[in-house]
Amino acid sequence: MARIPRPPAPARRDSVRNSPAKIDPTEAHRLASAGAALLLDVREAGEHAEVHAPGALLVPLTALAGLTGPTGPSGSAPGPGAGSSPVEAVRTAADGRPVLVVCRSGNRSAIAAGLLDALGVPAMNVTGGMRAWSLAGLPMHSGACRCGGAI
Template sequence: MPQNVPTVSVSDLSADAVLLDVREQDEWDAGHAPSAVHLPMGELAARLDDVPAGAALNVICRSGGRSARVTEYLNANGRDAVNVDGGMQSWAAAGRPVVSASGADPQVI
């Protein structure tokens, strides 16, 4: 995991925080934060223009490893990004809302 990446805990995220979910499609489909923007890590370089501009980005994955690397990349490319510590596992454990793409019971995979 990259060193010196800015992080934020789930409990410190505001209700209107911009979430960028960098997990794979199957992970997203199984369960994600309702207001998150989905952009898989593997597509980031090619789709950098699709990253929401303006507000600080809170980058999230399953546990925080991939999102730390994406946070480092975004910050190196002039974006304001922080890593969500513990990822979607911490998000769900904190009782934050999780929805699935199919409408089935959501789960973090």
């Protein structure tokens, strides 16, 4: 008896080719300052403290992707925490609005936007990151203020 091998998946999920939508910094700032979108900064806290877009919610990519170091089993984990994951927190903060993801140059934000999209949180990548944001002459904060909150 010939066993039928498991057929290959017909639709190949290529996360590289299926890149998230993009938005330029000027448009991102316009939407975010109008309250029509949530600006999400996925850099590390130290980078955010140097300079950031006003009102950007700080959630480092490492936290968003669940890569925040080893969480030892001996640690006092409060529970399953499914409802308190960074992704769920972003979903709650976005409240149905698109999430505009920014980083330093646009690489980490592309990853984060793809991750959020895949989890059902509509997200767009701010092209060029804070570098392009700065070049566009858009307003910026320097210092460790948490004007947009942090997760």
